[in-house]
Amino acid sequence: MNTGPRHDHYLLTPGPLTVPEETRRAMLRDRNPGGAEHIGMSREIQDYLLSLCNGTQSHACVLLQGSATYGVEAGFKTLIPEGGRLLVVVNGFYGVRLREIAEAARVDTTVLQLPTVPLPNRADIEAALDADPAITHVVMCQAETGTGVLNPVEMLAEVGRERGVKVMIDAVASFGAVSTDAAALDLEAIFVSPNKCLESTPGVAIVIAKKSSLLEAKGRCPSAVLDLNHQWTFMQETGNWRWTPPTHVVSALAISCRRHAEEGGSGPRLDRYRRNWQVLVNGLRQKGFTTLLPDDVAIPIIATFNDPTDPAYSFKSFHAAMLRRGIEIFPGRLTSEGTFRVGVMGDLQEQDMHHILAQMCEALEEIGVTLPADGGAKSVETV
Structure with missing residues (x-):
């Protein structure tokens, strides 16, 4: 499977995003x-x-x-x-x-x-x-x-x-x-x-x-x-x-x-996003990360992960390490402090997600986080 990058820069946010x-x-x-x-x-x-x-x-x-x-x-x-x-x-x-x-x-x-x-x-x-x-x-x-x-x-x-x-x-x-x-x-x-x-x-x-x-x-x-x-x-x-x-x-x-x-319209597009989401979520779970939400309420256009409890981890250093690899991710929003978000919308295929997953693991190791990580599972908070 080809897992190399298809884009020079990946914008994995809730939008704007990686445009064809x-x-x-x-x-x-x-x-x-x-x-x-x-x-x-x-x-x-x-x-x-x-x-x-x-x-x-x-x-x-x-x-x-x-x-x-x-x-x-x-x-x-x-x-x-x-x-x-x-x-x-x-x-x-x-x-x-x-x-x-x-x-x-x-x-x-x-x-x-x-x-x-x-x-x-x-x-x-x-x-x-x-x-x-x-x-x-x-x-x-x-x-x-x-x-x-x-x-x-x-x-x-x-x-x-x-x-x-x-x-x-x-x-x-x-x-x-x-x-x-x-x-x-x-x-x-x-x-x-x-x-x-x-x-x-x-x-x-x-x-x-x-x-x-x-x-x-x-x-x-x-x-x-x-x-x-x-x-x-x-x-x-x-x-x-x-x-x-x-x-x-x-x-x-x-x-x-x-x-x-x-x-093919909305259905095939959501199917592609779901495949992207599954590569990312399954891959990070295998590395010890936990998701903020149970899968049955999550929309497969973005995934929110709990921060690892490793003292070497900070979102700022992780974000910087990812940027050096041409990939930008987002912190959590309001209800989800202690989390980071990765969007899977945009001009992304499974090949891209395998590349992104590999780069995330390299970036975490670069900042000293031991894998598999402890995702620090926590309950979802109210606003």
Whole structure:
């Protein structure tokens, strides 16, 4: 088996990530934002992303300048009317981020604070709705990459439909790998990022919103640049973005959508990530490491490992040793101090993971950590 590197540098983070060369090359050409090529690419992206979530008839895909966080705030400001109240489900770092965005956007917000595991369940959501009948919307992060948890979107959507509460999903880290049916789940909005499972570059915020709600929101948003209704209707009428678009990033995303389709869509992409994840997790477990989460709640796009208890270990020295080998990993997030995270998204194959695993072992030995390591298993903490 060839275990050599396929890339000069590996970015093994929750995103941005290791981008295919074809995607990078797409950004080398300057394109006219009002030209037919750029307009066609924008439409191609919208059509493809709607097809991925069965939203072609029921939903609209709104493209917005900025990171995915811009799209989340735009969604809150545009889709939640005056008098509405948002329930934010928080069981990790990105649930906290959703709460911070909502509060900064002056959205009337209430929080359901839960531990990382066990996963949120029907009783949790129903109790929160019973306690606050004024709640009109609820939002939850599907893939909490701060730890690696995959949250139960289908359950939340079912409760929302039964209670007449509109459901928004932060699928920033999961869209493109985890299949989500926007129409069947009757989702109010899905927030998406290009630089995660779509394997593109950051710079475009994507909001897949229910058409009827988007139309009802005309004139509601207090922000000129975050008004999803105006952005969408302007693009529908003219083909153009309302403000100067990130043309190079759009070019990259169009190529990424084509690559995604060529791979077979979300299912085959998640299968590849799962194979990558298994090589990494099984390999490090054989070296004595333990994972923060049990496998049955983990999404195979990122793995979180407990730090070894060897006194020679520090994340700073481990990170530096990995960087010298052309590989970048991340520390844990908030709920997972004493951990490190390794993403398996991006232009990665099993060959890459075997190379990365070998380099990790070399780096640990370089900083004086004895293998097999003691992963120091610990319970998952609450936020």
